[in-house]
Amino acid sequence: MASDKKKMVEAITAQEVDFAQWYTDICTKAELVEYSSVKGFVVLRPYGYAIWENIQKNLDARFKATGHENVAMPMLMPESLLKKEGELVNGFAPEVAWVTMGGSEPLEERLAVRPTSETLFCDHFSHVLHSYRDLPMLYNQWCSVVRWEKSTRPFLRTREFWWQEGHTIHETAEEAKAETEQQLNCYADFCENDLCIPVIKGRKTDKEKFAGAEATYTIEAMMKDGKALQSGTSHYFGDKFSRAYDVTFTGRDNTLQYPFQTSWGASSRLIGAIIMTHGDDDGLILPPAIAPVQVVIVPVAAHKPGVLEKSRELAAEIGKYARVKLDDSDKQPGWKFAQWEMKGVPIRLEVGPRDIEQGQCVLVRRDTREKQFVKFEDLASAIPAALEALAKDLYDRALKNREARTMSATTMDEIKEKTAKSTGFIKTMWCGDLACEEAMKEQAGLSSRCMPFQQEHLSDVCPVCGKPATKMVVWGIAY
Amino acid sequence: MASDKKKMVEAITAQEVDFAQWYTDICTKAELVEYSSVKGFVVLRPYGYAIWENIQKNLDARFKATGHENVAMPMLMPESLLKKEGELVNGFAPEVAWVTMGGSEPLEERLAVRPTSETLFCDHFSHVLHSYRDLPMLYNQWCSVVRWEKSTRPFLRTREFWWQEGHTIHETAEEAKAETEQQLNCYADFCENDLCIPVIKGRKTDKEKFAGAEATYTIEAMMKDGKALQSGTSHYFGDKFSRAYDVTFTGRDNTLQYPFQTSWGASSRLIGAIIMTHGDDDGLILPPAIAPVQVVIVPVAAHKPGVLEKSRELAAEIGKYARVKLDDSDKQPGWKFAQWEMKGVPIRLEVGPRDIEQGQCVLVRRDTREKQFVKFEDLASAIPAALEALAKDLYDRALKNREARTMSATTMDEIKEKTAKSTGFIKTMWCGDLACEEAMKEQAGLSSRCMPFQQEHLSDVCPVCGKPATKMVVWGIAY
Numbered sequence: 027m028a029s030d031k032k033k034m035v036e037a038i039t040a041q042e043v044d045f046a047q048w049y050t051d052i053c054t055k056a057e058l059v060e061y062s063s064v065k066g067f068v069v070l071r072p073y074g075y076a077i078w079e080n081i082q083k084n085l086d087a088r089f090k091a092t093g094h095e096n097v098a099m100p101m102l103m104p105e106s107l108l109k110k111e112g113e114l115v116n117g118f119a120p121e122v123a124w125v126t127m128g129g130s131e132p133l134e135e136r137l138a139v140r141p142t143s144e145t146l147f148c149d150h151f152s153h154v155l156h157s158y159r160d161l162p163m164l165y166n167q168w169c170s171v172v173r174w175e176k177s178t179r180p181f182l183r184t185r186e187f188w189w190q191e192g193h194t195i196h197e198t199a200e201e202a203k204a205e206t207e208q209q210l211n212c213y214a215d216f217c218e219n220d221l222c223i224p225v226i227k228g229r230k231t232d233k234e235k236f237a238g239a240e241a242t243y244t245i246e247a248m249m250k251d252g253k254a255l256q257s258g259t260s261h262y263f264g265d266k267f268s269r270a271y272d273v274t275f276t277g278r279d280n281t282l283q284y285p286f287q288t289s290w291g292a293s294s295r296l297i298g299a300i301i302m303t304h305g306d307d308d309g310l311i312l313p314p315a316i317a318p319v320q321v322v323i324v325p326v327a328a329h330k331p332g333v334l335e336k337s338r339e340l341a342a343e344i345g346k347y348a349r350v351k352l353d354d355s356d357k358q359p360g361w362k363f364a365q366w367e368m369k370g371v372p373i374r375l376e377v378g379p380r381d382i383e384q385g386q387c388v389l390v391r392r393d394t395r396e397k398q399f400v401k402f403e404d405l406a407s408a409i410p411a412a413l414e415a416l417a418k419d420l421y422d423r424a425l426k427n428r429e430a431r432t433m434s435a436t437t438m439d440e441i442k443e444k445t446a447k448s449t450g451f452i453k454t455m456w457c458g459d460l461a462c463e464e465a466m467k468e469q470a471g472l473s474s475r476c477m478p479f480q481q482e483h484l485s486d487v488c489p490v491c492g493k494p495a496t497k498m499v500v501w502g503i504a505y
Numbered sequence: 506m507a508s509d510k511k512k513m514v515e516a517i518t519a520q521e522v523d524f525a526q527w528y529t530d531i532c533t534k535a536e537l538v539e540y541s542s543v544k545g546f547v548v549l550r551p552y553g554y555a556i557w558e559n560i561q562k563n564l565d566a567r568f569k570a571t572g573h574e575n576v577a578m579p580m581l582m583p584e585s586l587l588k589k590e591g592e593l594v595n596g597f598a599p600e601v602a603w604v605t606m607g608g609s610e611p612l613e614e615r616l617a618v619r620p621t622s623e624t625l626f627c628d629h630f631s632h633v634l635h636s637y638r639d640l641p642m643l644y645n646q647w648c649s650v651v652r653w654e655k656s657t658r659p660f661l662r663t664r665e666f667w668w669q670e671g672h673t674i675h676e677t678a679e680e681a682k683a684e685t686e687q688q689l690n691c692y693a694d695f696c697e698n699d700l701c702i703p704v705i706k707g708r709k710t711d712k713e714k715f716a717g718a719e720a721t722y723t724i725e726a727m728m729k730d731g732k733a734l735q736s737g738t739s740h741y742f743g744d745k746f747s748r749a750y751d752v753t754f755t756g757r758d759n760t761l762q763y764p765f766q767t768s769w770g771a772s773s774r775l776i777g778a779i780i781m782t783h784g785d786d787d788g789l790i791l792p793p794a795i796a797p798v799q800v801v802i803v804p805v806a807a808h809k810p811g812v813l814e815k816s817r818e819l820a821a822e823i824g825k826y827a828r829v830k831l832d833d834s835d836k837q838p839g840w841k842f843a844q845w846e847m848k849g850v851p852i853r854l855e856v857g858p859r860d861i862e863q864g865q866c867v868l869v870r871r872d873t874r875e876k877q878f879v880k881f882e883d884l885a886s887a888i889p890a891a892l893e894a895l896a897k898d899l900y901d902r903a904l905k906n907r908e909a910r911t912m913s914a915t916t917m918d919e920i921k922e923k924t925a926k927s928t929g930f931i932k933t934m935w936c937g938d939l940a941c942e943e944a945m946k947e948q949a950g951l952s953s954r955c956m957p958f959q960q961e962h963l964s965d966v967c968p969v970c971g972k973p974a975t976k977m978v979v980w981g982i983a984y
């Protein structure tokens with residue numbers, strides 16, 4: 027048993043040795059993705075897709091609870107439509123995949139495979155919006171998009187990725203701004219409560235904001251290695267796109283007006299965030315809210331009378347309150363332990379003949395490996411309690427890591443010194459100049475993650491130029 | 506009120522006048538789709554997409570109950586991969602959209618936007634299949650696909666459409682064949698029970714089967730106008746694709762073997778089937794199982810004290826067992842009646858001050874317009890009963906239409922005569938020759954829909970060539 031387990035675990039690189047390799051090992055060994063024959067494109071395998079389905083389900087329920095409706099836009103858009111808004115097309119043109127042939131005929135106008143759908147939504151809004159009575163329109167789309175990235179990594183950066191994109195229009199700027207804030211909070215709530223990932227909410231600098239947006243808000247998470255992962259963004263467009271795409275409505279005063287617009291998105295890179303926030307050298311550790319299997323039952327000495335029967339009975343019972351799987355395959359228990367640890371199942375139940383005689387089984391937590399004997403009649407309370415405790419501990423551990431790796435600095439020397447010592451977030455004041463932001467990148471390798479909503483006063487001046495500074499920025503190295 | 510209603514209804518062409526125009530009128534007036542700026546591509550609007558979501562939910566639950574898992578394959582595939590199986594590429598090449606540029610660079614090899622994903626699944630299976638222990642692999646994908654159709658109509662034929670495609674591999678031919686049959690039965694069950702659409706199950710002739718399949722099975726429905734709509738197909742491939750794509754596994758006897766394969770699909774054209782099977786001159790009529798709103802509450806004299814309060818109370822109560830919407834907008838009740846009839850909501854409740862005094866409201870069925878007074882305390886039984894009765898009547902009406910429009914014939918003259926008189930299904934014997942099938946098209950304008958599993962013996966000879974015939978075919982005019 028021990029050697030089986032060892033054999034499997036050896037297949038993964040340790041985090042300490044090579045975090046990046048550990049990450050890609052997990053992606054394939056936990057059977058989340060497989061590389062496809064199309065360069066830069068991956069296959070989401072059943073286990074990876076099941077995690078994505080749970081993410082979708084939980085986010086979608088939140089969106090619908092606040093009145094959003096799902097729609098489907100075309101996958102392709104004419105180049106002329108994309109070009110109507112200059113900043114947007116400039117932002118995306120270098121990474122667009124172009125369809126130039128339909129069947130055996132060259133197209134009169136080439137079509138972009140959607141890299142994002144602002145233009146299509148604007149075009150649609152211009153057809154269906156008439157009166158202020160039609161507002162707000164609160165739309166969302168679940169789909170995949172294509173961006174021709176140069177180098178790719180599963181979930182973090184692939185030429186095709188899966189996401190949702192919300193697109194809303196409103197009668198007033200205030201309502202649109204409130205929507206932007208509501209959806210950012212929705213993402214933060216989902217990350218913290220369902221994914222057990224603490225996030226920093228803030229606003230992007232102009233350099234880092236979405237092409238064409240008036241303001242971009244973000245939630246930033248820290249991975250185990252100290253690097254940052256942007257985990258969801260929410261954009262306020264004002265009436266800029268409405269004007270570019272001629273989206274108008276008749277207002278309460280009977281004049282023609284432009285609606286105010288937002289968009290917001292979260293993607294399958296959240297799976298990358300889950301892996302790198304919680305995983306360890308034995309594999310994934312999944313937050314219970316999105317784990318495809320929350321409890322795996324492994325029979326021990328399954329050939330002994332009563333073991334399989336009892337395991338099946340337990341599976342049926344636990345299925346009433348948790349997502350449970352009975353692994354009754356003909357593999358050895360040790361192999362199964364290692365496999366389900368690799369796949370990050372939060373709780374394992376070991377059911378063997380001697381324990382059955384005593385009316386109990388062994389409950390093992392994936393994160394702590396803590397074992398406890400639980401009487402069968404107590405499982406219905408012990409399992410939910412263990413899932414809840416594990417979720418809380420995942421969050422607390424991630425928060426502790428972030429706190430340990432978050433520094434602040436007031437001079438460039440201090441920034442360089444601290445950045446050289448450890449990877450993490452560095453908080454500094456900032457004057458607001460692009461030149462200073464670029465200097466941080468050149469001199470310290472840091473990009474601005476956001477201007478947190480929760481500001482602190484660290485000093486009076488910008489550490490780069492020495493000019494007065496009132497904004498605090500969180501800097502980091504981003505995935 | 507009456508004129509309001511009339512005004513809205515006048516916007517739709519009557520079925521008798523022009524069935525095709527009636528159909529496209531419904532698609533836009535019921536706010537299911539909107540044409541996009543991309544030729545041949547449509548937008549699924551919230552109401553249309555909500556129907557599709559319910560179809561997805563109900564089919565997906567059936568797929569999962571029989572052990573299928575969802576995955577996501579790339580949206581693009583290299584031309585060389587598509588070309589590995591000759592029949593498949595010949596079948597789809599004329600209607601493929603080609604990506605030839607990534608960013609500003611021309612691609613070394615052009616990529617097809619998936620028209621269907623057999624090749625991608627085969628490629629993936631070849632990477633992940635090792636042993637007979639890995640079989641069966643029962644995969645499904647929800648996505649959109651692109652086919653460069655010349656002429657398009659919402660839901661029935663668009664350049665992009667939404668569907669699911671199941672792809673499975675099995676150790677033996679028998680298991681694969683059983684899968685093909687199981688999934689066809691799954692589609693039939695869904696159509697008949699959830700969509701209230703009777704279907705004929707059968708096998709496609711070689712002329713009509715899927716490119717590369719050994720056998721294609723189909724469910725065929727009849728629309729109100731007598732035309733046929735293929736509503737779901739299930740294909741058996743044998744080991745043909747496995748051999749073309751080098752998908753192998755080590756068998757129980759330790760030799761290298763090719764798995765046996767199936768695929769099966771149903772698409773957003775099912776929404777077209779719903780419209781044309783059940784709709785009438787006032788709009789859609791939706792089967793309760795997939796209706797986004799099953800019960801709409803319309804307050805009458807909403808300004809009178811207690812009316813809105815009672816309506817809200819009822820909505821909260823009904824929400825426990827049905828999908829309910831309270832229309833408390835400031836439109837006139839007559840306008841609302843017409844609008845929700847257009848949208849096909851199965852049941853309307855009218856709640857007015859006089860009825861409230863008597864502790865009752867008016868329940869109106871969308872299909873029959875039958876009105877009944879129902880005491881508030883009886884709604885919890887009256888609403889489910891009315892939904893069930895409506896569903897049964899929809900099915901019975903559709904079956905009656907099909908039976909009235911199904912003819913049989915034994916000579917070519919009889920076929921021509923009957924086809925000239927009315928549009929519908931014609932059953933005849935068939936010798937099995939392609940030439941006779943083509944003659945049916947040329948001389949009578951009919952295509953073979955299927956060879957039904959439930960065969961009848963109508964005569965001993967083929968009506969075209971007079972040679973012996975043992976197979977009965979159902980012919981029709983297909984959407």
Ligand SMILES: [Zn+2]
Nearest residue numbers: 457462488491
């Ligand atoms: Zn500065």
Ligand SMILES: [Zn+2]
Nearest residue numbers: 936941967970
């Ligand atoms: Zn013949």
